[in-house]
Amino acid sequence: MSTIAKHEEMELVRALPRLRRFAFTLTRNAADADDLVQDTCHKALAKYAMKPEGAKLESWLYTMMRNMWIDEVRKRKVRLGRGVTDAAEEATLQIGPAGEDAVYARQARAMIARLPEGLASVFLLVNVEGHSYREAADILQIPIGTVMSRLSTARLRLAAMLGTERYAA
Numbered sequence: 001m002s003t004i005a006k007h008e009e010m011e012l013v014r015a016l017p018r019l020r021r022f023a024f025t026l027t028r029n030a031a032d033a034d035d036l037v038q039d040t041c042h043k044a045l046a047k048y049a050m051k052p053e054g055a056k057l058e059s060w061l062y063t064m065m066r067n068m069w070i071d072e073v074r075k076r077k078v079r080l081g082r083g084v085t086d087a088a089e090e091a092t093l094q095i096g097p098a099g100e101d102a103v104y105a106r107q108a109r110a111m112i113a114r115l116p117e118g119l120a121s122v123f124l125l126v127n128v129e130g131h132s133y134r135e136a137a138d139i140l141q142i143p144i145g146t147v148m149s150r151l152s153t154a155r156l157r158l159a160a161m162l163g164t165e166r167y168a169a
Contacts, residue, residue, distance in 0.1 A: 112124065114161065120154070
């Protein structure tokens, strides 16, 4: 059994929505994202004693999730008939108590999902989750200059999408 402290356990629970958003930028599929979050949490609980001393729990979880997804993609390349569904194909209209906000949020998620994986992950970690460039570089195991470059490219592409969608409507 894991030796995770109660406050760390609560931090893990609070991180679930952020983990799911990050998982979706990796997988581009809601069901795969849910599975990836579940597998990451299971592995984190089982391997908590191996967490590097002083490492932030959330950064450790993001890194673990990314590595698990890379392994899964490699496995899928070997299997036949199993692909990833494009996020744009998964879009459904969501109307509820905050209907207009939900529609805008859905559109924003769809636009981020249309970005290439490297751009979407960097954008999500820095602009949505509030991680520093250094933290994002550590999580994604890329140089900080690459984070800055990808973030700039992601912002430009999203701005272009917004301009195109405004005039397309």
